[in-house]
Amino acid sequence: MSEFKYSERIDAYLEGSMSTDERQRFEADLLSNEDLQAEFDASRAAQNAVEFMAFQGMLSRIKKEPPTKPIGNLANLNNNRFWLVFVLIGLASIVLFWVFLPSGKKEIEQGQQGVPSDSTHLQKELQTPEIDSLSLNPIPVITPKKEVTTPxxxxxxxxxxxxxxxxxxxxxxxxxxxxxxxxxKNDPVFPAAKSFDDGQFEQALKLASDFNKGDAGYLQAREIAAHGNFKLGYYEKAAVIFQEVIKASGDAGERLEGYLLLSWLAAGKSQTASYKSLLNKIQKEPFHPAHEMVEKIKL
Amino acid sequence: MKPLTDKEIIQAIRAGGRAQEEALRQLYSNKEYRRLAEFAARSFSGNAQDVEDLLQEGLWILFQKVKKGEFEERSTLKTFFGSIVNHIGLNKYSKQLRCSVAIAGLTIATEEGPTEEDMLLWKEKTALLEKPFSTMKEKCQSVLEYWACGYSMKEIAELTGLKDEMAAKNKKKNCLKALRDWMKDHPKTAKWFKDGL
Known part of the structure; x- marks a missing residue:
């Protein structure tokens, strides 16, 4: 085993505890002293190896931890949840208001129509010109409100x-x-991709259909076609193409599984075993690319 | 927990210790970083199994760059990470495109082409680590690991069951010396660790 003669100087250099003069002298010595150079290289290598090992250690500790919700654009969802609930309560109040208000009025009106004769008499009295002339405000006439029917x-x-x-x-x-x-621009799928991004989905579909199996960019074109079909409302077709691309892409196709699920959902296939099994799989994998997307599907 | 901002992540990486680990935890579980690694894997290797390797290697390089002050904060960390994983993907996975290539608008001039070390994949790098540490005792490894992560000697003593700060300091010194000796006796591997990471 070789002995280290310069370990103190090397440590001081690596730790950055040398003065500028000492540092410059050390660097000059490195160029001329082969032993120092060899020791320095070994020290540097040891330091790098330890740092690399430490990083691996951190990663393995993190991977062993129970998975937490992935962080991303929707990371603030928890913070926003309070506001979401607040807004939902507000919306619910508005809906309740509109649903119950007409019936409330209807009840008032029914009450007026169905009151006993005494009350009718009283009402008639109230409508006498004397009373009318005394009243400062005209008696409001409650007209039956048209029932609001939302489809x-x-x-x-x-x-x-x-x-x-x-x-x-x-x-x-x-x-x-x-x-x-x-x-x-010279990418083969550029025209189809651009059409899609510009909202020209039919054009994107047309351009994407020009690709044949084996062509460069075929899979990307199929992906554009799948999304284009979804945008145009051809959900079954979209699902079929998504399935095809996922299958052809191997594990990389995982990122499209969320869209496949949405296509199935829109195509009315949410009760099928395939849908349920894929939904279940994505929900169980917090790092699945579609995990957050699928979390939003609440039937 | 509230996600850390770029600035906080940079500070945490530089601070080391638990803060650094928290920063790594956040980045590792960040869906968008994983997605960037996926894009790179898909573009250059087409194999989703490379995603995990790309993500880990990309984060390793990002940490090194931030620590060394080589990230100048002219872009967001996410963009920086994106360019790192694209470089890795381009250099390592597109073996047929080693020199001055243009893929998807990303042109990287590799005048001499990548070296053997550059071509080592993350798994191979990880496997290479076993060499110098194979003869080292577990406690030694733990002490060095915590030390490299930026934990204080007091924390290292607590985490590894050593008597006190001084014991941790001595242990670190001896373990590091053993590792340096090993490196000096194995210059080929040492060279790789010195330049290849």
Whole structure:
């Protein structure tokens, strides 16, 4: 085993405790003294190895911990939950107001129509010109209010609306589909991606359909086609294409599983075993890319 | 827990210890960072199994850059991380595109091409770690690990069951010396650890 002759100087240098002069002298010695150089390299390597090991240790401790909710754009959801509840209560109050107010008025009116003869007499008295002339304010005439009938959406409409709202909560764009850098114009899928991002979904579908299996960008084009079909309301077709891309992408397809689920939901397939099994899988995996998206699906 | 801001993460990484670990915990569980690693894995290797490796290696490099003051805060940490994982993906996974390439608008001039060390994947790097530490006792490893994480000697003593601060200090000194000796006797591996991380 080799002995270290310069460990004190090396430590001082690595810890940054040398003065500027000492530091410069040390660096000059490093160039001329081979032993010092060898010891310094070994020390530096040991330090780097320890730092690397420490990082691995931190990671393994973190991975062993029970999974916490992933942090991301929706990380403030908990903070916002209070406001969400507040707004929901407000909305519920408005709805209740509109639902019960007409019936309340109706009750008043029914009460007036159904009162015994004494009251009718009294009412007649109240309507005599003498009384009328004495009253400062005209007696309000309660006219039957038209019942407000809001169309109740069917189950399938509800599911479509839910799927669409969850889908829109995480807008899909293809400008950065190959990473954090913008998609270059010479990329084969650029025209389809751009059409999609510009909201020209039919055009995007048309351009995406020009790709054949084996072409560069085929899978990306299929992905655009799947999203395009979803946007245009062809949910079953979207689901079929999402399935195809997921299958072809191997594990990388996981990130599309949320969209497959939404397509199935909108296509009225939320009772199928495939839907339930995929939903269950995503819900159980907190790091699944669609975990947060799926959390928003509350049937 | 409230997510840390970029500034707080940078401070935590530089502070070391528990703060650093918390910063790593937040970044590791951040959905958007994972998504960036996914994009890079998908773009360069097409294999989702590489996502975890890319995420971990990307975070390792990010931590090193922040510690060394090489992150100048001209972009957000997330953007910086995105460029790191893209570089890793480009250099390591697209073996057919080693020199001056343009993929998806990302042009990286690699004049000499990546070295063997650059091409080592995260798993290989991790495996390489076993060499110098294989003969080291577990307590030694723990002491060095906590020391490198920035824990104080008092904390290290508490965490590893050593008598006191002084005992932790001596243990660290001896363990580090043993590791340096090993590195000096294995210059090839030492060179990799010196340059390759």
């Amino acid at each position: 109740v959406p069917s189950h399938s409409e509800k599911y479509i609306a839910l799927a669409k709202s969850v889908y829109e909560s995480e807008p899909v764009t293809f400008a950065n589909m190959r990473g954090s850098q913008p998609l270059p």
